[in-house]
Amino acid sequence: MSTRKASLTDKQQTKNGTSKYVLERCASINEYYDIAFKVMLLGDSAVGKTCVLVRFKDGAFLGGNFIATVGIDFRNKVVDVDNLKVKLQIWDTAGQERFRSVTHAYYRDAQALLLLYDITNKPSFDNIRAWLTEIHDYAQKDVVIMLLGNKSDLAAERVVKTEEGEKLAKEYGVPFMETSAKTGVNVELAFHAIARELKHRAMQQPNDPKFHIHDYIESQKQKSGCCRSSVW
Numbered sequence: 001m002s003t004r005k006a007s008l009t010d011k012q013q014t015k016n017g018t019s020k021y022v023l024e025r026c027a028s029i030n031e032y033y034d035i036a037f038k039v040m041l042l043g044d045s046a047v048g049k050t051c052v053l054v055r056f057k058d059g060a061f062l063g064g065n066f067i068a069t070v071g072i073d074f075r076n077k078v079v080d081v082d083n084l085k086v087k088l089q090i091w092d093t094a095g096q097e098r099f100r101s102v103t104h105a106y107y108r109d110a111q112a113l114l115l116l117y118d119i120t121n122k123p124s125f126d127n128i129r130a131w132l133t134e135i136h137d138y139a140q141k142d143v144v145i146m147l148l149g150n151k152s153d154l155a156a157e158r159v160v161k162t163e164e165g166e167k168l169a170k171e172y173g174v175p176f177m178e179t180s181a182k183t184g185v186n187v188e189l190a191f192h193a194i195a196r197e198l199k200h201r202a203m204q205q206p207n208d209p210k211f212h213i214h215d216y217i218e219s220q221k222q223k224s225g226c227c228r229s230s231v232w
């Protein structure tokens with residue numbers, strides 16, 4: 001974008017001092033996949049959208065100084081779902097209000113939305129209703145939505161209880177998990193659950209067993225012995 005000051009690329013370069021991202025993006029053009037979906041990360045500024053994406057894509061945490069995303073940027077990752085290569089094109093949006101008109105234009109192409117708040121930031125949680133209204137206004141009617149309470153590693157600074165996240169998710173009928181881009185908790189699971197849901201929606205045959213995202217998440221949690229989640 002012509003107005004960009006800082007983007008995902010810049011954030012990564014700030015951390016690594018390399019142009020790794022540009023090379024990766026070129027290489028990924030030829031990466032093999034069977035089916036592709038667009039996923040968007042939404043939520044207030046500084047809730048951790050870029051960090052969640054970098055954790056999923058690179059398995060790393062972007063610590064240090066916070067650099068706000070300007071406009072929108074994306075990264076691809078191919079995941080295996082039942083022996084099928086599912087490419088997720090993941091759009092990282094700027095949470096700041098002044099970029100809203102830029103990001104609105106991308107909503108309608110997204111098949112899934114990961115909506116984040118920060119468990120240490122009450123306003124970011126209170127704003128989730130406003131985000132859901134925006135989603136209602138701009139996204140496809142059947143878009144898959146997942147609510148994520150990020151920064152779960154910051155237990156001592158928590159101001160939003162897990163139960164509050166669960167309650168809100170239940171009210172809107174969306175799956176919910178608490179994540180940490182810092183430790184990686186539930187980040188892979190969130191994207192894999194979304195990839196499975198989208199793949200099943202796109203390729204479901206009449207006689208195939210139905211996919212239930214709640215059951216999938218719970219079974220994965222039990223396998224890993226990890227923390228609770230709620231899907232309604």
Ligand SMILES: Nc1nc2c(ncn2[C@@H]2O[C@H](COP(=O)(O)OP(=O)(O)OP(=O)(O)O)[C@@H](O)[C@H]2O)c(=O)[nH]1
Nearest residue numbers: 045046047048049050051068069095151180181182
């Ligand atoms: N402790 C902790 N810090 C995090 C976590 N995720 C992000 N952060 C920090 O929170 C700050 C904001 O993270 P970003 O990923 O840049 O936030 P963002 O939502 O992309 O912000 P915008 O680009 O303005 O929309 C940074 O200082 C991160 O290091 C997390 O899970 N745990």
